[in-house]
Amino acid sequence: MDGSRKRRATNATPSSTEGSASKRLKLLNSSAPSTKSTVQQVGEKLLEQLHNATDKNGREIALQFLTLPDRDELPEYYDIIKLPIALDTIEEKLKRDAYPTVTTLESDFKRLVQNAKDFNDSKSLIHEDAEKIRKLVFNHMKVHNPAYKEDPGYSAFATPIPETPAPPAQNGVRNANTDAAPGARRESSAKPKIVLSARTSEPPAKQVSIAPSAGTGEDDEGDEGAEEGGDGSNDIDFTGMTFQEAQQKMIAFLLRYHDEEGLEIYFPFGNLPTRKLEDYYKIIKHPVSLKSVAKRARGQHGRAPSTNITDFKTWDAFEEEVSFIWRNAQEYNEDGSDMYNLADEFREHFQSLLAEAKEKVEEPAGPKIKLGGPKPKVMLNLSQNRGSPASGVSVDNEALLRQRQMVQAGVNGQQKAHPPAVNGNHAKPVNSMRPSSSGSPLDSGIKMEKPLSQSPGPPTLMPSGSSTNGMMPPPVMRPTSSSPYPGLPPPNYTAPAYLPPTPLRSYPIEAALLPSVTISTHPQLKAAKPFSISISPHPTLSQQSTTLSLPPTHYFLQIQPTISKQLAMGRPYKLFVTVNGTRLTQRDTLLNSETSRRTHVYEGSLAGGVNRIEVEVAAAKGTVNAEGLDVEKVNVFVNLMR
Known part of the structure; x- marks a missing residue:
């Protein structure tokens, strides 16, 4: 028995040149280079950048994010933060290759940043460091995370909190992970439930400034100032505020408003819904959230830095943009549902705040637009004193008679009409305007009649013997011609003195x-x-x-x-x-x-x-x-x- 066992052992033993199996395995492990997954390589490179990152003063921005705070020194941190994450937590998971994709790795970084922003004051140094880390992570993941290339509208999200039974409804949108399909939302008679996050309502000013911390985060890119000015209380006073400060204070107040149980009931309207909910974006053409309004209130567009100049120049413009929040929620959800009723409550609350703000904060005086063009000025020249021809002026009836005869002569084909002949003699021209009996001179402002130079009829040559026995001569027969006035030069037309300018655009x-x-x-x-x-x-x-x-x-x-x-x-x-x-x-x-x-x-x-x-x-x-x-x-x- 021992011999056969030895023989089997002898046969299983490798040759002396190869050595034992255990020795060969140890040699293989010691000589072969360690192969790392793509996720590990991306994560380690990002951690290296974070450890070396500094601000403009040379201070390390990730120093407060290396490890988690001590539970004995800061127990309230773990009462508020449900999923604490630090850089050493991510590094340890990278070593174990615990991240299946780059997206899950980025989600942990997002959770780390959101924790710091939610636990600490928005004006604290750690909050600013968290924003710098967010930008660095986004720039790195934009290149190395395939999700951004596969979906142009992809937005990173924070790692979900395990204790949360379901993700909260966002911006008045029901949970996408329901049994009913999004397309059948109107046919379903079941009312959707509102799941609100049980976040703390403690004001950040009373919390200790330490990182990291926790929060939500579906649409928090560039939301570093969305809750600025919110103190967590249910009172707000607009006295002494500027127009922009009142807008920011109102949005921050609504984001942190809580009911008697301490729940932030308007939290569903804080962020835009995920882009995966395609049905929502097909129905809603202008999605709006409280945080998107907050960004516009501080003049921030996209990932550009804020200009601290609000986009809303009037209260009406501000109200119009916020109104899309409840209008979109009521358009997408069923009438009478919980989310529909919450939108009504939000509308009434906002309008009451807006009425109070209008009473205490005036709109800035903007430039006025005058749509009317320049009006012509009427100038009256009173320097010359002219006599009025109204009194004592008589009109010569003979002049009127001559005008009628000239018109008649033009109709009959004559060129020039002469004054009527009396007993074969032509009458002498008589002034059409005679001085009044008051004795005013002729040159005292009374316009004298000009010599007859034009008539309504065409000028023609007057034949000899223009009159016979005081009668008008017979009309001259017109020669055969296509023109009614042959032998005359064409009339000269003068272009108008003023033409409207060509409406040229002075800009590209x-x-x-x-x-x-x-x-x-x-x-x-x-x-x-x-x-x-x-x-x-x-x-x-x-x-x-x-x-x-x-x-x-x-x-x-x-x-x-x-x-x-x-x-x-x-x-x-x-x-x-x-x-x-x-x-x-x-x-x-x-x-x-x-x-x-x-x-x-x-x-x-x-x-x-x-x-x-x-x-x-x-x-x-x-x-x-x-x-x-x-x-x-x-x-x-x-x-x-x-």
């Missing part, structure tokens, strides 16, 4: 006030072949016209002028859309997030025959301290067939 076409004007058949008509045309600006002219012909079934049109980015971002302007002289009322407005251009929607009906549609915009000059207006106009003549 890229800066046109109306990048496009779209005219299309209204969707309510449900035409089999709907009509649509987009009119681009003229290369050099500021005014242009076009002509269309439409069948009688296309009598209801939708007119959509698109204004430039400068006008959409606060440049003062006025837009006028008229159909047959009747000014239309704006029905809706759409904002293109990619081009930052705003499209206004109008509706108008046509009458049978030729209709005139006018789209005109007048804006203040784009340059500083420039006077006058920039005006662009599009005329469309539509022939509606009968």
Whole structure:
């Protein structure tokens, strides 16, 4: 038995040249280079950049994010933060190759940044460091995360908190992970439940400034100032605030407003829903969230730094943008649902805050636009005292008689009419204006009658013997000719002294006030072949016209002028859309997030025959301290067939 066992062992032993299996395995592990996954390589390179990153003063920005705080020293941190993450946590998971994709790695970095922003004051140094880390992570992941290349609209998200039963509804949108499909939302009679995040309502000013911390984060790119000015209380006082501060304070207040149980009930309207919810973005054409309004209130567009100049120059413009929050929520969700009712509550609360803000904070005085052109001044010259011809002036009836005879002579073909002959002798010319009996001289301002030089009839030669026995000579027969006045030189026409100037655009076409004007058949008509045309600006002219012909079934049109980015971002302007002289009322407005251009929607009906549609915009000059207006106009003549 022992011999057979030894034989088996002897047969299993490798040759002396190869060595034992355990020795060969150890040798292989010691000599072979360590292979790392793509996720590990991307993560280690990013961690190296974070460890070496410094601010403009040379201070390391990731120093406070290396490890988690001590539980004994800061127990309240772990009461608030449900998923603490530090850089050493991410580094340890990279060593274990615990990240299946680069997206999960980026989500942990997002959670780290969001924790710091939610736990600490927005004006603290750690909050600023967290924002610098966010930008560094985004720039790195934009290149190395394949999700950005596969989906142009991809937005990173923070790692979900395991204790949360379901992700909170965002911006008035129900949870996408429901049993019912998004397309069947209207047919379902079940009311969606609102799941709110149980975030703390403690003001950040009372919290210890330490990192990292926790929070939500579907749409927090560039939201570093969204909650600035919020103190977590349910009271707000606008006294002494500027116009921009009142807007920012109102949005921050709504973001942190909580009910009696401490829940932030307006948290669903804080962020835009995920782009994966395609059904929402097909229905809602202008998505708006509280944080997107907060970004515009501080003048931030995209990833550019904020200008601290609000985009909303009036309270009406501010109210119009915020109103899309509850309008979108009620349009997408069922009538009477919890989210629909919450949108009503949000609307009433916002309008009450807005009324209070209007009483205490005045709108800034913007430049006034005068649409009327310069009025001509009437100058009265009172330096010369002329006598009035009204009193004591008699009109010579003989002059009137001579004028009638000259007209008659022109009709009969004569060239020149003479005064009537009396007994064969011509009458002497008599002044048409005689001095009055008051004795005023003739040159005291009374206009004397000019010699007769023209008559309504064409001039012809007067034959000899112009009169016989006091009678008019017979008319001269006209020669045969195609012209009624043969032998005469053609009349000289003089061009008018003043012609309207050519409406040339003084700025390039890229800066046109109306990048496009779209005219299309209204969707309510449900035409089999709907009509649509987009009119681009003229290369050099500021005014242009076009002509269309439409069948009688296309009598209801939708007119959509698109204004430039400068006008959409606060440049003062006025837009006028008229159909047959009747000014239309704006029905809706759409904002293109990619081009930052705003499209206004109008509706108008046509009458049978030729209709005139006018789209005109007048804006203040784009340059500083420039006077006058920039005006662009599009005329469309539509022939509606009968």
